[in-house]
Amino acid sequence: xxxxxxxxxxxxxxxxxxxxxxxxxxxxxxxxxxxxxxxxxxxxxxxxxxxxxxxxxxxxxxxxxxxxxxxxxxxxxxxxxxxxxxxxxxxxxxxxxxxxxxxxxxxxxxxxxxxxxxxxxxxxxxxxxxxxxxxxxxxxxxxxxxxxxxxxxxxxxxxxxxxxxxxxxxxxxxxxxxxxxxxxxxxxxxxxxxxxxxxxxxxxxxxxxxxxxxxxxxxxxxxxxxxxxxxxxxxxxxxxx
Numbered sequence: 001x002x003x004x005x006x007x008x009x010x011x012x013x014x015x016x017x018x019x020x021x022x023x024x025x026x027x028x029x030x031x032x033x034x035x036x037x038x039x040x041x042x043x044x045x046x047x048x049x050x051x052x053x054x055x056x057x058x059x060x061x062x063x064x065x066x067x068x069x070x071x072x073x074x075x076x077x078x079x080x081x082x083x084x085x086x087x088x089x090x091x092x093x094x095x096x097x098x099x100x101x102x103x104x105x106x107x108x109x110x111x112x113x114x115x116x117x118x119x120x121x122x123x124x125x126x127x128x129x130x131x132x133x134x135x136x137x138x139x140x141x142x143x144x145x146x147x148x149x150x151x152x153x154x155x156x157x158x159x160x161x162x163x164x165x166x167x168x169x170x171x172x173x174x175x176x177x178x179x180x181x182x183x184x185x186x187x188x189x190x191x192x193x194x195x196x197x198x199x200x201x202x203x204x205x206x207x208x209x210x211x212x213x214x215x216x217x218x219x220x221x222x223x224x225x226x227x228x229x230x231x232x233x234x235x236x237x238x239x240x241x
Contacts, residue, residue, distance in 0.1 A: 003220065004057075007148040009209035012113035014092075017237040018058055019105070019150050021220040025050040027231060035222070035231025037099050039066075042231060060095040060238040063087055067099065069122045071130040073137040085125050086134045088117035095238035101222035102215050104192050105150035105235035106131060110140050116237040121196065123160065127167040131199055142204030150235045151221050154214025155191035162186060172198055 003023040011017065025034025026049045031042040036054065038047045055062065063076035066083045074082040076089035076096045087096040088108070096118035098105050104126065108117040119125075119134045135145065159182050168175035178194040181187075193211035200208055215221040222231045 005151070007107060007150070007210060009146055009148040010207075011109050011146055011148075012111065014113040014240045015109045015116060015237065016058075016060070016240055017107050017148065017235075019235045020054065020233045022222065022231070022233070023220070024053055024057075026053075030227060030229045031231040033231065034233070036234045037101075037232030040231055041229065054234065058095070058236070059240070060093055060236065062095045062097040062234070062236055063089070064097060064099075065120070067120050069120075069124045071125060071128050071133045073117075073119075073130075073133045075137075085121075085130050086117060086119035086137070088115060088134065088137050090115045090239070092239045092241045095236040097234050097236040099232035099234055100150075100152065100215075101224045101230055101232050102153040104152040104196060106134070106196065107148045107150065107235060107237040108134060108138060109146050109237065110138070110144045111146065112144065113239065115140065116239060118235060118237050121192075123164050123167075123190070123192065123195075126192065126195060126199065127164075127171075129199075131196060132203055135203055135205065143207075145205050145207065147200060147205060147208045147210075149193055149196055149208065149210035151213035151215050151218070151233075152192050153216055153223070153225060155189055155193075157214055157216035157225065158190045158192060159184065159187050160190045162188070164188070164190060168195055172202060174198055
């Protein structure tokens with residue numbers, strides 16, 4: 001737990017957040033460490049033990065999702081596993097949680113500390129509006145919202161095809177600045193953090209923190225691009241009692 005991340009953002013005191021790393025778990029290679037994903041082929045007993053490590057280390061009850069790279073947002077409920085890519089809550093002790101291994105985890109709260117949310121944004125979800133859908137679910141004034149962007153694939157590792165660039169530029173022409181030509185002809189290197197900031201800014205959200213990670217090059221995190229058979233780490237946000 002000592003090597004887990006605490007987001008660096010000016011959230012109110014009752015807003016708690018955490019990003020796990022591979023540190024502290026029971027999974028064996030290739031999932032070695034604290035794999036929290038139950039859908040990746042790991043031993044279910046190891047995943048259960050890892051999730052127990054998580055809940056014993058944090059004063060919250062995670063609401064897990066069955067993520068599908070979409071834009072559906074639900075109210076967080078630890079008693080069920082919804083098919084969605086984001087959740088929100090105003091209930092103390094309930095954590096909105098997402099699992100990633102290169103995709104972008106985004107955590108949300110308001111300045112008054114009354115609501116929190118977590119979103120899972122792969123490029124498809126990001127381009128289709130999962131961050132915007134999360135903002136809609138929170139139903140807060142834009143100037144009251146804080147966002148923290150967690151560990152994701154960095155711009156030096158995120159090579160994409162032309163269809164990815166086109167998907168973003170079609171709705172936000174300024175997104176072109178988040179792409180640069182790759183050494184491989186026809187490909188681009190994409191900055192998922194910049195793409196997220198552009199889309200949030202279009203909704204009036206400017207209090208955006210985090211970024212600067214790269215799950216591919218940082219061995220603390222699972223990375224699907226580095227090793228396709230791998231685990232998932234969690235990003236969680238909740239309200240203290």
